[in-house]
Amino acid sequence: MPAPAVAAPSHIGIANLPNQRHKIVSRKGARFTIMVLGESGLGKTTFINTLFTTILKDYKKPEHRFAKQINNTVEIEITRAEIEEKGFNVQLTVIDTPGFGDYVNNRDCWAPIVNFIDDQHHGYMKHESRPERKNSDDLRVHACLYFIQPTGHTLKPLDIEVMKQLSTRVNLIPVIAKADTLTPSDMQAFKDRIRDCISHHGIQIFQATPHDDDDAATKAIMAASPFSVIGSETEVTYADGSVGPGRQYLWGAAEVENESHCDFKKLRNLLIRTHMHDLISSTEETHFENFRSTKLTAEGRSDDDPSARARKVMDTKMKEEEDALRKRFTEQVRLEEARFRQWEQRLIAERDRLNQDLEQQHRAVKQLEDEYEEVLALRKK
Template identity: 45%
Template sequence: MNRVANAQAAAPATITHKDPKMAAQAANDMNIVRRKLTGYVGFANLPNQWHRKSVRKGFNFNVMVVGESGLGKSTLVNTLFNTSLYPPKERKPPSLDISKTVSIQSISADIEENGVRLRLTVVDTPGFGDFINNDESWDPIVKNIEQRFDAYHEQENKVNRMNIVDNRIHAVVFFIQPTGHSLKPLDVEVMKKLHTKVNLIPVIAKADTLTDEEIGSFKARILADIAHHRIQIFEGPRYELDDEETVAENAEIMSKVPFAVVGANTEVSTADGRKVRGRRYPWGIIEVDNEEHCDFVKLRQMLIRTHMEELKEHTNNMLYENYRSEKLIGMGRKQDMSVFKEVNPAVKQEEERSLHEAKLQKMEMEMKMVFQQKVAEKESKLRQSEEELYARHREMKEQLERQKQELEEKKTRIEQGRPIEEKGKRNKFSLR
């Protein structure tokens, strides 16, 4: 009995599904054998191995800040990473000529925290939105992002791919001027140009210039504009294994988008004697790290503490792959999905069966069409023959009627004693 049961358990099950893709997926799932271990094996240490490898190798993160001058981009970056990445800016004299184009400036720094090294690159866009005519001012930004994609693609195509440097932009922090109204046309146009190429994170700069009520209504207008123009902003991914605390934390972070932030690099003393990072005003102190004052903590939490790897993965798996596919298709290259594809016998058998069924259905349809065509031709010939028979029948019937009429006339002449042929017709030639 045990052998029979084992044989039945080992026998392959038959998969039937109308959709070939679903059937193939089901066949693939059938090959996954789940077993409960009776003892400790050791592959549960794989996360620890990955952790040691990652710490030894180090990490990198590339972020771009986009916004008009004077919105506190440099101050916010220094506040985010708690370092003087940007040196203090010197005041420029009014007579100094201002560049007429948007420039791209990149600053890189190696920072370390608790033994973890991070190669941080911040790309700034000075001059954006500072001109009277800002048409095409987003071109240098878009071209810089695409050039970084092209550089990464070129490194992938080299023979030696061991030391690929990832210079792609992983996130764009887009600074919105605190007008309290809605997005400006320039903001909408730039976000529409960028959202398919980078992870877009909108922030309201210098939020301490608005009241809480004004910030709430301003956020609602910004989100309405983003939804109306179908602009995609970065949202934290959701995983099935996330616990309730993680789900609630991510939901709370996303509820603050766009983030109303305040940047400050200096410490001030509060009334109760605490040293905090913030800004002192005549009416009080704005604490940068106080969630009741601004959304800086939530922005830092999403950008660095919880979603930095998700930003990099989404850039690599979605944004870069879409750009790469469009570029290759534009060059006339097509992807052959069968190349380097592992063949699963069950999946292959299911695909062949599906193709065979489709072929049989096609042949059946063709046979039905031929049969219907033959029947139609036969019916047409029968109708034609029937019409010819009816015509011949009518002709013979008319001929018999004429003969009957002639015989009746002859009978009448004989009974009346008249000659059968009239005198005027005797000399006429007749076969009778």
């Protein structure tokens, strides 16, 4: 039976442990990896630059995009930056996927992305099993922003399939791009259709856990999902005379940080201000652990499943037997091929001999015919 908890005197300093932890975290900083995924032209680069108020990524040149259309491939681009705010450093990594969804045939276009995410988990798992574990290049994705075209209808089949593939591997956050192209009523109806589609297909998206003092704020943030965003690297004058990022139109300005125009502030709060630590910890405690458990179980190393080890041994034996049978079959085929080649050579040699005999017979017949002609000629004389 465990011993009952004893209240310690307040003056020994246990209550100062959070402050110690805060100092350690502030000194070490944090690593945060964010992936932006979606078709070209949805403003992913602009959104990232707007989110961190700096130019982290440059736009693609048109000829570079044309080259990718020819290659018909999805690439992985990694951009690294270090951002400091009030003495706290964040090693930021942005992963972009140019070429995704840009082709007529997009079959399995998500495979390079899924493989990349799995490879990062596998690489970290291998690194953790080494005796020396310093200098790890940890690129596990903490948040994947999936950009959706503002069509006003619902998710496309490609969106559904990709989101299903990613939702079990990463913290998936759906984002509606270019929110200024839809009216508020159309945007709300579009969000409702997307939510219904996500629920119908069992797609798991990131759900922020409320903290003790921000339950209402967290619920308000998650109620806006999927988040509608506007990205802009230029500043415009708002209706109240203030200046901020936005897009200027003849009718006025679409304000990036105006919550009646889009959900940019809510998404920024979720990613950076309130739940960045939750995104990092859920990647470590949920997605990485699921990958690790699945991988070890597949290798027969599960502690609580002895049958898995037995299956592993059986699979190994079957593979050895299969390899032996394949080797015997290959050797038998090689011997039969050698016998066939010998038989073929004998046939060719016999054919050549018969041809020579035939030519000799032809020459003999020709000689007899010539002699017969000579005899007839002599008789006529």
